[in-house]
Amino acid sequence: MQRPIRYGMASSDELPKNYDFAEVEERWQKSWRDEDHYFDPNSKKPQFVIDTPPPYPTGNFHIGNALNWCYIDFFARYKRMKGYNVMFPQGWDCHGLPTEVKVEELNHITKNDVSREKFRKMCRDLTIKNIEQMRLTLRRMAFSTDWSNEYITMMPKYYSKTQLSFLRMLKSGYIYQDEHPVNFCTRCETAIAFAEVSYEDRETQLNFFDFDGVEIATTRPELLAACVAVAVHPADDRYHNLKGKSLKVPLFGHAVPVVQDEAVDPKFGSGAVMICTFGDKQDVHWWKQHNLPLRKAIDRKGKMTEICGKYTGLSSTECRKAILADMKSAGILKKQEKLQQRVGTCWRCKTPIEILSNKQWFIRIRQQEIRDAAHQIKWYPEHMLLRMENWIDQMEWDWCISRQRIFATPIPVWTCTKCGEIVVPDEKDLPCDPTLTKPKQPCPKCGGNDFKGEEDVLDTWMDSSISVLNVTGWDGSGKPKIFPAQIRPQGHDIIRTWAFYSILRSVALTGSKPWDQILVNGMVLGEDGFKMSKSRGNVIVPEDLVGRYGADALRQWAATGAALGSDIMFSWNDVIAASRFQTKMWNIFRFALIQFGKDGIDENAPITALADRWLLARLSDTVAAVSARMENYEFDEALKAIREFAWDVLADNYIELAKGRLYASDVSRKSACRVLYTAYDSLCRMLAPFVPYFAEESYSYLKKGSVHKQPWVDFTFNDPAAKAEGDLLVKVVAEVRKYKHDKGLALNAPLGKVTVYAPHTTNDENDTARTINADVHWRTDKAHLDKVVSGIDFNRSVVGKTFRKDASAFMDAVKALSAEELAHPPKTIAVNGKDLPIPENAFAPQYSYVEEGAKVDMITVGDVIVTVAGKE
């Protein structure tokens, strides 16, 4: 049964004994209002705009997303409490191949079976369904999303901005069209960017063959038709005679020059390589360097072109086989060796990429510009900047932004069929699909009226790399008022893509860095330490976890799991520990509420007892520490400090000390209640960003109003003496407990007189006495103790081994020694009439102490002496 929402001080009979997270979380989720999290454009508060990552709407919010969003929500909530006007937008990065593939799968079609428009609609419908699913999870997780700033990249409102940014960058010369080699996936039939290439190890064959008298080693004989040169190292003596010569390509017969290049490794293969357009990135290098011609041997579908003669139409694998067979029968194939190599593949479908030369759209990469902007951003953790720098430094090609797909932002250009002029739409006519509409004016160059709409579409990163411009309200007119954003949170896996492209685009379009700070979080690994994957069976689904332990427990796991930037192993242990902490907190609050229920709270009661001042001093330190950690996004440390204070300091020490006073009804009870009240209130507020449901529920028993609308805790209590003396108090209690434990006594067993000889007298309001159940006296004078030998500990393994049958006689002799002799034993001792040496470690005297005539036990706490008189 669900309880009604209630606010304000509870009476103790209203208090449920157990914290039922499922009931509580559902109830609060229903009552919270979206409006409370809206960014207020007219606010006078300082702004805190977050450029959140728009997830790909697969329908499933995975645990890595959850970690990322928890971090965002922690600081979004914290900043709101600190008085900032926070924008926590939610975007959806819709376009791209996975959805196309999914639509084909679900409808049993290929994209060519239906019209482009129909296919797009199918993709849009699926995406909307997925987004709705994921929104539910976001709400269940209690993320304080600003739903008034939601954006969906496939919607006209968003992608018209993508198109606007394209037109602006085209105009300013950043974007150009060119025939250029690009990474190409022949399965997806599209160009892909370097960031989309992944690498796999595989074994291949290195083929040595006779190339017009020169031995050449190649892994890609099928590219023989595309051979445009042979390269050797200039210092390679074997090939001096080839300088300036040309060679005839076997099987094909065209002549190619021999070029010299330092980049050729004389030790690899035969030391002579053939340059083809294009086998790999190195070929592109050489091709540019030596101004070689272009011979295209492979087409977009991965088939051999006409220049391959009789091999035309074969796939590259078939062609390789055929050419090797023909080399063999011509007797020019010398030998074959196995070779380990890394091959670039399409990150989506794992097909090995080809480098093909096509007409494509590009964005110029101006490295220095990006580097400068990256340096103006504060990186958390700092070393992530290095990854960005390394990536920038080794960029060689411009960013290819055109894709040959359907579900994506159209490139808004037409080509005049008569003169080839590029024509663009008016900015006010965006969004625009050039395959469906025509330009309003004739061609400005030749006056022609026949145009071809661009069928290529934009890379998805072209959408998401303006997320920050979108949320800050960019409309093309320079730099928006609230730009740059304050922070970009993201994973380290997309530094070279999303972060890199966002910086590039912001600089190009506004001349400024996109954000003040970037916060980089790690990846979530499975419980076995490996990346989560279905095949490993180590995948954790957030919804499952939330169902079993609640959203707050998952959020705590995210906070405590890892330091910023480092990968985090998933651990059920941490989730269980989190849920236990909530139980503990609930019981602490229950205890406090029961006390408050007896005769209310006096918020101005004088703080009298030492323990009370001690607790407030420790609370003050905790608030300072937690606040500092929050400022630095060190959520693990922040939550750790809260837990430590609540569990160790408040529950295990303070409450144990103050219990007696709270049960009694003297004046100092009010002091303890006020302290409990302050701690309760502060803890709710410090916990609010981490466990919003739990904090809200707990706070509702204390006061009216939502804890999430309270300011962050501002509490200082400076009392170094109370801290030092209170620490002593706690230590004395701990030592006496240990003493009881060692004596086999129950912790509440009564003791007789306990005297503490400390440097200062301490007004502990009898807390110590009640806690350890003894008559406690605090004294500042020196302890007057008489040390008395009360017995002797024999080490029987030493005594027995040394004295054999004289052992008992030896022990009797030792017992007969005086106290003085026992403390400083002689070298020898008379046993059965003989003087025998006393072995080392044979015995140790036991001492007892006598204080004012009574026998006592002595405990030391640093230089403080505590005596305990038994209760006989």
Added chain:
RNA sequence: GGGCUCGUGGUCUAGUUGGCUAUGACGUCGCCUUGACAUGGCGGAGGUCCUGAGUUCGAAUCUCAGCGGGCCCA
């Protein structure tokens, strides 16, 4: 091959401007059902701080070399 990052009890981890007996959690063992909580309390056992060399009165921490893991890239 290059860059980044890391190596601490069985497991995960804190600690690096060099300095008390190396932190905590989980697990484990023992004791305790005391009026918030046994999803608790108290206590114990358990560590070559990856290896080696160096600097130093002193190294988990600094330097060098090596071994090993992870990530990114060639």
